[in-house]
Every structure is written in C-alpha cells, then in structure tokens.
Amino acid sequence: MWNDILFPALLVCLVYLGTGLLMNALIDQLDKHVIQGAAPLDQILKIGIAFLLGAGTVTFIQFIVSLLRIPIIWTFYGFIPLALVGYFFRIKEMFHSKPHTSLLRISVWLLLIGLLFFFFTRSFSRTMYAWDTVAFWMPKMFALWQDKIVQKETFEFFNHPEYPLLLPMTGATVYTLYNAPNEVAVKVALFGFTVAFVCILEGFLHRTTSFPKKAFFLVLMLSIFIFREHIAGEYVGTADIFVGMYIFAGAAALLSKRVYLALSLWSLVPWAKSEGMVWMLSSAILIVFFYWKDIPKKFLGYFLIPLMASFTWSIYNKFIGISSQYFKFNELYARPWAEYAVYSVHAFREEFRNLEKWNLLFFFFFASVLTRLRIIVRTPALLVIMLSLVAQVVSYMVIFTIAPEEQATFIAAAISRLTLHVAPTMLLVAAYLFGKETKEYV
Numbered sequence: 001m002w003n004d005i006l007f008p009a010l011l012v013c014l015v016y017l018g019t020g021l022l023m024n025a026l027i028d029q030l031d032k033h034v035i036q037g038a039a040p041l042d043q044i045l046k047i048g049i050a051f052l053l054g055a056g057t058v059t060f061i062q063f064i065v066s067l068l069r070i071p072i073i074w075t076f077y078g079f080i081p082l083a084l085v086g087y088f089f090r091i092k093e094m095f096h097s098k099p100h101t102s103l104l105r106i107s108v109w110l111l112l113i114g115l116l117f118f119f120f121t122r123s124f125s126r127t128m129y130a131w132d133t134v135a136f137w138m139p140k141m142f143a144l145w146q147d148k149i150v151q152k153e154t155f156e157f158f159n160h161p162e163y164p165l166l167l168p169m170t171g172a173t174v175y176t177l178y179n180a181p182n183e184v185a186v187k188v189a190l191f192g193f194t195v196a197f198v199c200i201l202e203g204f205l206h207r208t209t210s211f212p213k214k215a216f217f218l219v220l221m222l223s224i225f226i227f228r229e230h231i232a233g234e235y236v237g238t239a240d241i242f243v244g245m246y247i248f249a250g251a252a253a254l255l256s257k258r259v260y261l262a263l264s265l266w267s268l269v270p271w272a273k274s275e276g277m278v279w280m281l282s283s284a285i286l287i288v289f290f291y292w293k294d295i296p297k298k299f300l301g302y303f304l305i306p307l308m309a310s311f312t313w314s315i316y317n318k319f320i321g322i323s324s325q326y327f328k329f330n331e332l333y334a335r336p337w338a339e340y341a342v343y344s345v346h347a348f349r350e351e352f353r354n355l356e357k358w359n360l361l362f363f364f365f366f367a368s369v370l371t372r373l374r375i376i377v378r379t380p381a382l383l384v385i386m387l388s389l390v391a392q393v394v395s396y397m398v399i400f401t402i403a404p405e406e407q408a409t410f411i412a413a414a415i416s417r418l419t420l421h422v423a424p425t426m427l428l429v430a431a432y433l434f435g436k437e438t439k440e441y442v
Contacts (some may be wrong), residue, residue, distance in 0.1 A: 008177030009188035018083025020054025025089045045203025051196035056268035059169035066149040073176045141171030152320045194231040204252040209435030217431040240417040242272040248424035254381045267306030282391035290380040344400040365426040368433035
C-alpha cells in the first residue's frame with residue numbers, strides 16, 4: 001500500500017523540484033544583470049526556493065492549459081522532461097563547484113531531519129478535519145480530479161470559489177496519479193512544502209547569522225504552536241501556511257540580493273490564496289521604487305511577466321462571474337466605523353501578545369526593528385519587506401472593519417490564520433537584524 005501512496009506523492013514533489021531548479025537557473029542569469037555583486041545563494045536555500053517556485057509554476061500552467069480543455073495530468077506529464085533538464089543543470093553546477101559542509105551543519109541537519117520525521121508521522125495520526133479543508137479545499141481536489149480540467153462548475157458551488165488552485169491542483173494531480181482520492185498521498189506530497197520551508201530557513205540563517213543565533217531562531221520557528229499545527233497535524237490541507245511560505249521565501253531571496261527571484265516568488269502568493277494580492281502589488285511597487293536606479297531599463301519588461309501572471313486568476317474569476325465571499329461593497333451597511341477600526345487594531349495587538357500561539361516571536365521582531373532602525377532605513381530590501389508587511393496587516397484590519405460579518409466572530413475565526421501569512425517573514429527579519437552588528441552602521 002505504501003508503495004502505491006509514495007509513488008504519486010514523490011513524483012509530484014520531484015517534478016516540482018526539478019522544474020523549480022530549471023527556473024532558478026534561468027532567473028539567476030537575469031538577477032546577475034539586475035543587482036551587481038550578489039553573493040551566491042546557499043545551496044540548501046536554493047533547493048527550498050526551487051521547490052516552491054516549481055510548485056507554483058507547474059500548478060499555474062496546469063490551470064492555464066486546462067482552459068484549452070487539455071486535462072491537467074497531461075500538462076503535468078509535460079513537465080517531467082523539463083524537470084529532468086533542471087536536475088541536469090543542478091548536477092552540472094555541483095560538478096563545477098566545491099561545496100563544503102561542516103560537521104556542525106551536518107549535526108544541525110540530523111536534528112532537523114529527526115524533527116521533520118516527527119512532523120511527518122504526526123500528520124498521519126489524524127484526518128483532515130479543519131473547516132477550510134473539509135468545506136472547500138478537499139472537495140475542490142475531488143472535483144478537479146473528476147472533471148480533469150478547470151471549469152466554472154468545478155468549484156462554483158463550494159465555499160470561497162474565488163480561492164486559487166495551488167493546493168487543489170496539487171491534490172488533484174496526486175489523486176490522478178494514484179487513480180483514486182487518497183488523503184494520505186496528498187499529505188505526503190504537501191509535506192514537500194514543509195521540507196522546502198525548513199531548507200530556506202536553515203540556508204538563510206546559515207549565511208546571515210552566527211551559529212548560536214541560527215540555532216535559536218530555528219528552534220523558535222519550529223516550536224511555535226500554530227506553525228507546528230499547520231505543517232504537521234490538525235490543519236494539514238489549508239492554504240494559509242503556503243501564503244506565509246511564499247512571502248517568506250521571497251523575503252529570503254530579496255535579502256540575498258535576488259530581486260527578480262523575489263518578485264517571481266511573490267507573484268505566486270496570490271496563487272496560494274487571494275489575500276496574497278495585497279502583498280504582490282505592494283512589494284512590486286516598492287521594488288520598482290527602491291531599485292529603479294539599479295535595474296537596467298532593458299530588463300524592466302521581464303518584471304511584467306510575473307506581475308501579469310498574478311492577475312490571471314482574478315481576471316478569470318471576473319470573466320466567469322465569481323467574486324469574493326468575504327464581502328461585497330453593495331452589502332456594506334452603516335456602522336460606527338471608528339470603533340470598528342479601533343477594535344481591529346486591538347485584535348492584532350492582542351494576537352501579537354498571544355504567547356500560547358506565537359511564543360515570543362513578535363516580541364523579538366519588534367525589539368529587532370526598534371533597535372536596528374538605522375539598518376532598516378539604509379537597506380532597500382528591508383524597506384520593501386517592512387513596508388509590505390505594514391500594507392498586508394493594514395489590509396486585514398480594513399477587511400475586519402468593513403466586512404458585513406459580525407466583527408468579533410469574524411476576527412476570532414480568521415486572525416490567527418491571517419497572522420500566519422506574515423509571521424515567518426517577521427521571524428526572518430528579526431533573525432537578519434539580530435545577526436547584524438550595530439557598530440557597522442554607526
């Protein structure tokens with residue numbers, strides 16, 4: 001039985017990774033012309049980013065091609081040779097480089113592998129029962145598997161039909177390869193995202209901070225209750241963690257002076273969940289503003305490609321007549337707007353102070369920001385990330401203020417998942433800033 005389950009899940013993960021490696025090789029060539037003097041990416045960091053990049057690309061192209069009535073599995077098969085090319089480039093790169101791995105780093109990864117194994121096995125000890133999973137993510141997987149293509153009838157009768165298809169497309173592909181709906185096989189495939197996240201986190205910290213700080217922030221992230229539950233346990237199958245992962249991965253790329261790679265990853269945030277559109281728009285505008293002098297004008301056209309792709313799903317929804325289930329402007333009614341806005345601000349304040357869910361993450365983030373303001377204002381990458389974080393959180397406060405649902409109930413149900421979108425990036429920023437010596441900037 002396990003052989004039947006592992007094959008489709010591992011094939012999906014390998015195709016995602018290989019496709020991402022190919023795209024990463026192409027994007028690297030462009031990034032070399034955008035920002036001069038960028039240091040090579042850590043190899044483990046590059047693997048994690050490649051997986052996320054490949055997952056978003058493969059599922060997005062499956063959606064586009066299915067509009068031509070071509071089954072999604074045919075498109076997936078078409079990516080297999082491209083993935084092999086990606087592995088070829090990766091092997092070629094390894095032969096031309098001389099990687100050196102210390103015994104200390106090997107020891108860290110042995111501990112991380114043990115922790116990942118714990119997360120992996122724990123996810124199979126319970127079924128997918130969270131509301132989002134049962135109400136629309138898994139039914140969409142099943143509908144896509146049955147229909148074989150994307151069409152309006154595939155998801156218009158489910159909750160939140162406007163949500164994009166990164167997660168459902170992955171599940172439907174696994175179902176098709178398994179030849180039946182199988183929750184365990186989907187969990188195995190989705191765990192590839194968790195491994196990718198840990199690779200990015202460890203790889204980024206390895207290059208930007210000392211070992212004690214690296215160990216501290218690794219433990220902090222992987223010990224946070226709500227993060228742990230989303231990647232291995234109760235909430236396996238919801239898309240909020242993917243939003244957080246793509247924002248986090250793009251931030252790691254930008255802080256590594258990979259502007260186009262960051263923009264490519266952030267263009268996939270709306271493909272993970274609709275709330276990512278705010279991040280994509282704000283970050284794209286800020287990148288152009290802060291990096292205008294550094295970007296050769298002949299390469300500006302390339303920046304439009306990921307941005308145009310970001311709007312495809314929204315345009316498709318408008319074309320078939322599907323709109324957001326959160327609220328419609330014609331449903332707004334008179335209310336004490338100032339009081340509602342203040343309540344939204346207080347809700348996030350209390351969420352940031354919730355040690356049971358978030359440990360001390362936000363305390364470290366705000367402490368690092370307040371003590372490293374000079375570094376932030378002198379670093380364009382940090383300014384892009386910080387201002388995008390502000391725009392993202394403010395957009396959630398606006399939604400909590402104007403949505404027609406009863407405010408307290410709506411906030412209680414959604415605020416933890418929405419905070420999960422920005423929490424990994426806040427940890428990344430805190431780790432980066434704590435790794436900097438203040439005297440370097442005095």
